[in-house]
Amino acid sequence: MESQKPIVYICTNLRPEHSPKPSCARRGSEKFLEIFKQELNANGCADKVDIENSGCLGACEDGATVMFFEEQIWYGNVQESDVARIVKEHIKEGKPVEELFIRRLMTRRKAL
Template sequence: MFICINQRPEGHPKGCCSGRGSEAIREYFKEEIGRLGLKGRVRANAAGCLDTCQYGPSVVVYPDGVWYRVKNLDDAKEIIERHIQRGETVERLLMPKA
């Protein structure tokens, strides 16, 4: 999975995922992956801008190519439990189609 941690100057019209807590979300994903013994199967990689700033923090899960908007740690937990562990897409967190 890739988690956008792009940082823009304060007040930038697009905003940024980092300013919305994406670094803490990435750390949570990393900790949970380790705690659940998923290292080697799943990685929580930092990404630059994924060009979905208006929806961020943005997370994309590969190889599935599923794009999520993750607002808080509860959303991240749901992605771990449902998508990563059970292979279910978390419909309510899907990134809107452009």
């Protein structure tokens, strides 16, 4: 049976070291999945979302990028230290972390 939980994508795309275009894995995103899982468990909300690594989400200049698919919420310049906050405030408390938004990509949402 397919999961009905909202999906959170973590871009873990890795470009070559001297690529002119940045990539999220070079900004630390490959560690995010494990940190998300730890924080979801610690906050008692592991059953609230599915977290998946993804290829490039097209927001490379703003990476590392995390995207809440159903809500069309895009987080940019995400650091390891931001993951705990995203889990606690957004997933557990239902209050997205506005200061990490990539606002130009949230066009399918109502004005915030």
